[in-house]
Amino acid sequence: MDGLVITPMLVxxxxxxxTLLFRRQPRVRLAVSLSGxxxxxxxxxxxxxxxxxxxxAPGIATYQVGDWPAPFGxxxxxxxxxxFMLSMVATIGPASLVFSARxxxxxxxxxxxxxxxxxxxxxxxxxxxxxxxxxxxVWFEVMLMASYVFVAYYGGPQHTRAAFWYVALNLVxxxxxxxxxGGIYATTGTLNMxxxxxxxxxxxxxxxxxxxxxxxxxxxxxxFAIKAGLVPFQFWIPTAYRAAPPxxxxxxxxxxxxxxxxxxIRLSFTVFAGAQVPVxxxxxxxxxxxxxxxxxxxxxxxxxILVGGLGAVGRDSVEGVLAYSSIxxxxxxxxxxxxxxxxxxxxxxxxxILAALVxxxxxxxxxxxxxxxxxxxxxxxxxxxxxxxxxxxxxSPALSSAVFVGTLALVGIPPLSxxxxxxxxxxxxxxxxAASVLALLLVGSLLTIAYTSRAWNRGxxxxxxxxxxxxxxxxxxxAILVGLAAAILAVGVEFESVYRxxxxxxxxxxxTESYVEAVDPQAVNGGEQP
Amino acid sequence: xxxxxMRTTARAVVPIILVVALxxxxxxxxxxxxxFIAGVLTTxxxxxxxxxxxxxxxxxxxxxxxxxxxKTPSRDRVVIAYRRVFSFxxxxxxxxxxxxxxxxxxxxxxxxxxFENVPLYGHLELASALAFDFGVYCVxxxxxxxxxxxxxxE
Numbered sequence: 001m002d003g004l005v006i007t008p009m010l011v012x013x014x015x016x017x018x019t020l021l022f023r024r025q026p027r028v029r030l031a032v033s034l035s036g037x038x039x040x041x042x043x044x045x046x047x048x049x050x051x052x053x054x055x056x057a058p059g060i061a062t063y064q065v066g067d068w069p070a071p072f073g074x075x076x077x078x079x080x081x082x083x084f085m086l087s088m089v090a091t092i093g094p095a096s097l098v099f100s101a102r103x104x105x106x107x108x109x110x111x112x113x114x115x116x117x118x119x120x121x122x123x124x125x126x127x128x129x130x131x132x133x134x135x136x137x138v139w140f141e142v143m144l145m146a147s148y149v150f151v152a153y154y155g156g157p158q159h160t161r162a163a164f165w166y167v168a169l170n171l172v173x174x175x176x177x178x179x180x181x182g183g184i185y186a187t188t189g190t191l192n193m194x195x196x197x198x199x200x201x202x203x204x205x206x207x208x209x210x211x212x213x214x215x216x217x218x219x220x221x222x223x224f225a226i227k228a229g230l231v232p233f234q235f236w237i238p239t240a241y242r243a244a245p246p247x248x249x250x251x252x253x254x255x256x257x258x259x260x261x262x263x264x265i266r267l268s269f270t271v272f273a274g275a276q277v278p279v280x281x282x283x284x285x286x287x288x289x290x291x292x293x294x295x296x297x298x299x300x301x302x303x304x305i306l307v308g309g310l311g312a313v314g315r316d317s318v319e320g321v322l323a324y325s326s327i328x329x330x331x332x333x334x335x336x337x338x339x340x341x342x343x344x345x346x347x348x349x350x351x352x353i354l355a356a357l358v359x360x361x362x363x364x365x366x367x368x369x370x371x372x373x374x375x376x377x378x379x380x381x382x383x384x385x386x387x388x389x390x391x392x393x394x395x396s397p398a399l400s401s402a403v404f405v406g407t408l409a410l411v412g413i414p415p416l417s418x419x420x421x422x423x424x425x426x427x428x429x430x431x432x433x434a435a436s437v438l439a440l441l442l443v444g445s446l447l448t449i450a451y452t453s454r455a456w457n458r459g460x461x462x463x464x465x466x467x468x469x470x471x472x473x474x475x476x477x478x479a480i481l482v483g484l485a486a487a488i489l490a491v492g493v494e495f496e497s498v499y500r501x502x503x504x505x506x507x508x509x510x511x512t513e514s515y516v517e518a519v520d521p522q523a524v525n526g527g528e529q530p
Numbered sequence: 531x532x533x534x535x536m537r538t539t540a541r542a543v544v545p546i547i548l549v550v551a552l553x554x555x556x557x558x559x560x561x562x563x564x565x566f567i568a569g570v571l572t573t574x575x576x577x578x579x580x581x582x583x584x585x586x587x588x589x590x591x592x593x594x595x596x597x598x599x600x601k602t603p604s605r606d607r608v609v610i611a612y613r614r615v616f617s618f619x620x621x622x623x624x625x626x627x628x629x630x631x632x633x634x635x636x637x638x639x640x641x642x643x644x645f646e647n648v649p650l651y652g653h654l655e656l657a658s659a660l661a662f663d664f665g666v667y668c669v670x671x672x673x674x675x676x677x678x679x680x681x682x683x684e
Contacts, residue, residue: 003631003636006636006637010628010637013624014624014628017617017620017621017624020617020620020621021617021621023617063636063637064636065636065637065638066636066637066638066639066640067635067636067639
């Protein structure tokens with residue numbers, strides 16, 4: 001049954017190649033793409049069932065590509081954390097692909113749209129499953145290559161400009177990533193994550209000096225912060241998100257961004273947490289790299305909440321508001337991670353990760369829904385400028401109610417998924433006893449209410465503008481939005497099972513021992529390679 | 531660049547490049563070489579032809595076709611063929627990875643057979659990795675030549 005681990009990747013890979021081969025038969029291509037999307041969701045569900053949800057679930061499954069044993073071969077690991085992240089992608093990925101089929105103009109440059117969106121999904125999936133650092137890098141690149149094309153997709157001056165910035169920034173980030181990967185190989189003599197964790201836990205037996213790991217982890221952290229769009233690396237987000245087609249932006253915000261969050265959690269907590277490295281910098285001291293990660297992540301998260309919230313209040317287009325809101329929401333995800341890294345209590349650490357995961361799930365579905373809704377509004381009215389919109393609520397009640405649910409989920413109103421996300425994040429802050437964090441979260445939440453209600457008032461209420469009066473809303477697009485809104489509601493109503501799933505994910509993220517045991521990297525003598 | 535020296539050199543060098551590419555390709559799985567580098571080398575042979583004889587040489591000189599006037603570079607028949615090679619290579623690579631699943635082995639598992647006393651070659655080792663490498667070769671040749679001819683024409 002371990003073959004299930006690689007199935008989601010194989011499904012999207014075959015769909016990607018299939019859509020490329022059938023590019024001259026639009027119907028076949030669409031059928032391949034959509035069955036790939038559905039197959040992906042089914043494969044992820046089967047994997048989640050097998051690894052976590054089933055009664056006697058093992059909790060972790062590994063796959064050695066090409067039958068080469070760890071740490072030499074390519075290892076894929078599906079534990080609770082990976083599977084939880086994959087479930088998010090399996091929600092927004094198929095929705096985005098079906099939406100694309102209705103959204104793209106008939107004779108648009110579709111030829112490479114489908115293969116590339118499948119490759120984007122492949123990169124995200126691979127990053128969540130990769131069991132070694134180098135392959136994490138490779139899957140990051142697969143994901144980025146596809147997203148480069150999408151940012152430049154429409155080919156206008158502002159798209160080219162956005163793509164240029166995006167490519168330049170990410171090339172630098174990739175170079176830094178590779179440098180850090182090389183440094184970690186030089187320090188620990190291995191790139192397999194389980195093997196790194198094993199060696200760092202007992203550096204004397206492995207004959208290595210773990211001290212450089214802290215600095216290298218800082219490099220990695222900056223790279224992942226760029227992907228997640230945390231302040232001060234948030235500047236690429238608004239232009240890139242506005243340039244890419246809306247269904248892809250939903251994927252970028254819903255899935256690609258979470259890869260950054262996932263990598264921070266996986267590397268800091270599962271892999272590097274066991275290293276005994278004394279850290280003593282001004283204000284920061286402790287005995288593991290986490291003591292260093294925590295405060296830095298906290299500053300970045302706080303900055304993100306403020307910059308994102310304040311930026312979103314002043315935007316005049318739907319995508320602009322959503323893009324800045326994404327920056328702020330990632331701050332909300334990173335705050336509990338930062339608290340989890342700083343604390344020494346195992347319970348609080350687990351609660352922190354859990355809060356981040358639940359919040360990330362909420363953000364994926366809600367923000368995915370809203371970006372897709374921006375696409376619907378644009379294809380119906382021809383604009384997403386808030387000045388030219390108004391009265392959408394009366395014009396298309398179904399679209400408006402879906403957007404309303406998504407907006408309330410961002411704000412965090414019960415019984416939607418967003419409420420539980422916010423509740424857990426606040427709970428983490430209360431348990432940590434940090435009043436300043438609580439104040440920051442409150443300010444962030446107020447800003448969220450401010451920008452969402454402003455966008456809602458201007459776009460959906462008020463007098464209908466000519467653009468809205470002539471709008472032709474696509475029913476299938478709206479059906480997808482309503483489906484996502486139902487998912488938000490379902491997560492809230494069935495929160496108990498979601499909580500158990502997220503709890504398993506948070507436990508898996510902190511359980512280095514089972515991770516190492518499952519991958520079972522064979523001992524290589526000392527710090528020297530044979 | 532189409533001087534007599536250039537053309538004469540190209541005539542002599544291109545076959546050598548192609549043979550070297552072939553040898554790199556065949557021994558790639560256990561010596562330096564492989565589908566990627568063989569593909570790059572093959573592309574340089576084509577690039578040399580383009581530089582020495584012009585972009586239309588393949589269609590007019592080798593295939594003996596007429597050139598449609600006023601065509602856009604990305605719709606060119608040769609470029610379409612390159613793009614097919616690219617897709618075909620990708621399909622071959624993925625399919626070669628999927629074959630082991632039929633034998634209940636992990637994705638991308640490989641095996642090999644050895645032949646002794648092969649005429650001319652002596653000892654020959656035929657690895658299943660060759661199929662994957664062939665896919666990579668096609669992707670590299672198809673991809674690079676598409677870029678080269680489209681960008682070269684513009």
